[in-house]
Structure formats: C-alpha cells, structure tokens
Amino acid sequence: MIIDYHIHTKLCGHAEGEMEEYVQSAIAKGLKEIGFSDHFPLFHIELRDLSMKMEDMPLYINKVRELQEKFKKDISIKLGIEVEYTPEIEKRTKELLKNYSFDYIHGSTHFLGNWVFDHPAYKDEWEKRDVYKVYKEYFSRLGRMVGCGLFDVVAHIDLVKKFGYKPDRGLTEMYKEITGLIKQHNLCVEVNTSGLRRPVKEIYPSEELLKICFNSGIPVTMGSDAHIPEDVARDFNIALALLKRIGYKKIATFSNRKRTLVNL
Ligand SMILES: [Zn+2]
Numbered sequence: 001m002i003i004d005y006h007i008h009t010k011l012c013g014h015a016e017g018e019m020e021e022y023v024q025s026a027i028a029k030g031l032k033e034i035g036f037s038d039h040f041p042l043f044h045i046e047l048r049d050l051s052m053k054m055e056d057m058p059l060y061i062n063k064v065r066e067l068q069e070k071f072k073k074d075i076s077i078k079l080g081i082e083v084e085y086t087p088e089i090e091k092r093t094k095e096l097l098k099n100y101s102f103d104y105i106h107g108s109t110h111f112l113g114n115w116v117f118d119h120p121a122y123k124d125e126w127e128k129r130d131v132y133k134v135y136k137e138y139f140s141r142l143g144r145m146v147g148c149g150l151f152d153v154v155a156h157i158d159l160v161k162k163f164g165y166k167p168d169r170g171l172t173e174m175y176k177e178i179t180g181l182i183k184q185h186n187l188c189v190e191v192n193t194s195g196l197r198r199p200v201k202e203i204y205p206s207e208e209l210l211k212i213c214f215n216s217g218i219p220v221t222m223g224s225d226a227h228i229p230e231d232v233a234r235d236f237n238i239a240l241a242l243l244k245r246i247g248y249k250k251i252a253t254f255s256n257r258k259r260t261l262v263n264l
C-alpha cells in the first residue's frame with residue numbers, strides 16, 4: 001500500500017487549494033490512504049503564515065471528518081498534525097495536544113532559536129554560520145524532540161540540508177546517534193519527497209541515513225509535504241525505488257496513535 005501522510009491545507013497560510021482537491025488528487029493518483037498533517041499553531045513566536053491559528057483547529061478537524069465521510073468508499077483519510085518541537089514550551093505543547101485525538105503526530109524542527117533555518121527569507125543566515133555546527137545543533141535538538149514522548153513520526157529528519165549547505169565532515173556519527181534514540185523511543189521516520197523540489201534535490205532522509213534507519217529496525221511512513229493539491233504523492237516512484245533498494249518491505253500506518261505495519 002502507498003500512503004501520503006504529509007499533506008497541508010491553506011489554513012496554515014502558505015498552502016493553496018481546497019482540502020477536497022488534495023483528496024481528489026490522491027484518488028486520481030490511486031492512493032488508498034492519506035493523512036492531513038497541517039502545521040499545529042505556533043504560539044511561542046510572532047511570525048505570520050507559518051502555521052494554523054488556534055481558533056482554526058476545530059475547522060481543520062471538522063473538515064477532515066467531513067471528507068472522511070464523503071470519500072469513505074474511495075480512500076481512507078487520517079487526521080494527522082505536524083507539530084514544531086520547541087523545548088522551551090514542551091509542557092504547554094503537551095497540554096494542548098491532549099485536547100485532540102489525532103491518528104498520528106509528526107514532530108518537526110524548523111527553528112534553531114529564533115532562526116527559521118529552512119525559510120527562504122532567512123537563508124542568508126547560513127552564510128554567517130559554521131555549517132557543521134548548525135547540523136550539530138539541529139540533530140541535538142532533534143534528539144530532544146525524539147526523547148520527549150510527544151511524537152509518532154520524525155518528519156523530514158534531515159531538513160537541515162534543504163538549501164544544499166553540507167558540512168565537509170561526514171555525518172555518520174550524528175546519524176547513528178539520532179537513529180539510536182529513534183529506535184529507543186520507538187518512533188518512525190518519514191520518507192519525505194519534498195526535498196527533491198528544494199535546492200538540495202534529495203529525499204529526506206538521505207540514502208545513507210535511511211540505510212542506518214533500516215539497519216536499526218526503524219519503520220517508515222511516506223509523505224509528499226504537499227502545499228498544493230498537485231504535489232500529493234509527488235515523486236513517490238523515486239521514494240519507492242529507494243525504499244526497495246534499501247530493503248524496506250513494509251510501511252507504517254496509524255489509527256488513534258496506534259501503529260500498524262502493512263506491505264508496501
Ligand atoms: Zn508548510
């Protein structure tokens with residue numbers, strides 16, 4: 001089975017199209033299961049159009065429920081969410097998440113301090129930084145995210161490479177450390193094709209990192225990170241070829257935060 005568990009909606013302020021159009025696009029591409037996973041409201045920082053607003057959460061959830069019902073004969077639709085991991089507000093995030101019943105929760109890291117390192121508007125900051133140190137900081141933050149117990153899936157695990165900045169030193173040690181934590185805390189890793197549409201032109205995770213995930217027995221999900229309906233399941237043929245080359249035969253699906261592995 002092929003699933004796309006990473007689909008956004010215009011409620012986040014930087015995606016386009018109606019939610020129904022994403023569903024239609026998935027059906028047209030032959031998918032049997034998808035999940036919406038829009039950006040959970042950010043409340044620690046005043047930046048517009050990066051996430052949904054808290055007051056729109058009921059709208060998001062009701063719309064997913066409505067589409068589940070409307071398309072139940074054609075496709076299974078999950079209610080997911082993508083949550084920014086912010087160590088400073090971990091407790092508050094945990095309390096807020098208790099108010100909802102998601103099928104799965106993506107944990108992601110787009111911030112290092114106040115810097116949105118993957119945002120084109122703040123790309124210049126990369127030129128001022130030591131790239132290796134940025135990677136170290138990113139993966140150490142990700143390690144805390146994995147250990148905090150709030151999440152089911154690590155979204156775009158090596159997002160830090162998005163603009164193509166790469167350290168001249170190898171990253172194997174960092175990869176081993178993070179996958180060790182992921183295994184220990186029983187999370188999944190998302191194979192996210194949006195990196196192919198970014199300057200780095202690579203899937204998240206890289207082949208080296210995905211191999212380490214496989215060798216560590218970490219299950220995977222798939223996501224396009226679509227912000228327009230046409231991008232649903234975009235480049236999944238490339239992701240599937242990669243998964244098969246590495247040896248993955250199963251994919252993780254979720255219902256009510258419970259994981260089930262199904263054949264790819
Ligand atoms: Zn987004």
Ligand SMILES: [Zn+2]
Nearest residue numbers: 006008082225
């Ligand atoms: Zn996303």
